[in-house]
Every structure is written in structure tokens, then in C-alpha cells.
Amino acid sequence: MAQTPAPELLELPRELRGARVQLRPHRPGDGVAFFDAVDRHRDELKTWLAWVDRYRTVDDAEAYVRNMAGKWLTREALILGIWTHAGEYCGGTGFHGFDWTVPSFELGYFLHPDARGKGYGTEAVQLVTDMAFDVLRARRVWATCDARNAASWRLLERCCFTREAALVNHSRDHHGALRDTYFYSRVA
Numbered sequence: 001m002a003q004t005p006a007p008e009l010l011e012l013p014r015e016l017r018g019a020r021v022q023l024r025p026h027r028p029g030d031g032v033a034f035f036d037a038v039d040r041h042r043d044e045l046k047t048w049l050a051w052v053d054r055y056r057t058v059d060d061a062e063a064y065v066r067n068m069a070g071k072w073l074t075r076e077a078l079i080l081g082i083w084t085h086a087g088e089y090c091g092g093t094g095f096h097g098f099d100w101t102v103p104s105f106e107l108g109y110f111l112h113p114d115a116r117g118k119g120y121g122t123e124a125v126q127l128v129t130d131m132a133f134d135v136l137r138a139r140r141v142w143a144t145c146d147a148r149n150a151a152s153w154r155l156l157e158r159c160c161f162t163r164e165a166a167l168v169n170h171s172r173d174h175h176g177a178l179r180d181t182y183f184y185s186r187v188a
Helices: 031-040 058-074 120-134 150-158
Strands: 021-025 078-084 089-099 104-111 140-146 162-172 178-187
Touching: 021 058, 021 120, 031 058, 031 089, 058 078, 078 104, 078 120, 089 120, 104 120, 120 140, 120 150, 140 150, 150 162, 150 178
Parallel strands: 104 140
Antiparallel strands: 021 078, 078 089, 089 104, 140 178, 162 178
């Protein structure tokens, strides 16, 4: 069995570039773009995302991006902003749950509504998943989504993730409604 080096010692790319998007770890100053994307689309984003109301001010958003920048360095979270090549903020993706002994990574992603339907999400998820297998030596990348969120599970399927399970009445969502959850994965 191959020994996994200490996660902090893994050399990670400074950015991932695709045909339409570039992904990079958050850095100081990104809070303005993050806040603007969340604030302009707050009601729509809250349909699926429980965390939206944590970011009520630019300072809240700036604290978040700086926290994620620090966690990138310590490998506690590997969150990247999704940007067009023209510098427009589209959303975020990355890994927020790990098992370095496998290694296995839980994928998350979001796009604000103006960035949807352009292939940005598919490209971003593919780029970050490739990084997991190629750089982080992942054996498994997995994600969950609300079964009603067809855009989310279709994105995963476009990126060659396999639906492993459909759990009925799996949990309550952040609105209090019972939620069916799909589990997806890609394995090495």
C-alpha cells in the first residue's frame, strides 16, 4: 500500500485553467466578488444552499475567503473560486470533507444564476476532480445533492460520476422539508 505524504506537503497548483474558466484558491480581496454574487442572487441560491445567510456583509464574505485561503495552506479545506478568463466571478468548488487514508474527497460546488448554462460548472467540476486524482492521489471523489436539484445531479453525470444511492427521506433540508438525497462518486 502506498504511503500518503502529509497533506500539507503536497504541491498544489496555483490555478487550474480550462477553456472557459480558471479555478484558484481564494485570496484577500475576493470577498467583494463572492459577496456580490451571493447578495444579487440570495433568494434563488437559498433554494439549495443553507449557508447563504451567513454572508450578510462584504466583511462576512471577506472573512470567509480569507479563512478558505488559510485552510488551503493547511489542507483542511480545498476550496477554489471559479472565474472566467475575463475575471468574472462565477461561483466556487472544491473539497470540504477528506479521508486522507483512502484518499477520498467530498466535492462541493455552486454557481450563481448568471453563470449557469454556459458550461462553467461542468468544466470546473471536471478540473477539480482531475486535480483530486492526478495531484491528491484520490481513490474516490464523492458528492451528494438534493434529488430535486436536477441541474446539480446532471452536472455530476456529465462529469462521469455514478449515482451510488438514492436515500428517501434522508434528512431535513435547511427549510425543514424532508429531503431525498442522491450520492454520487468517481473512483480510481
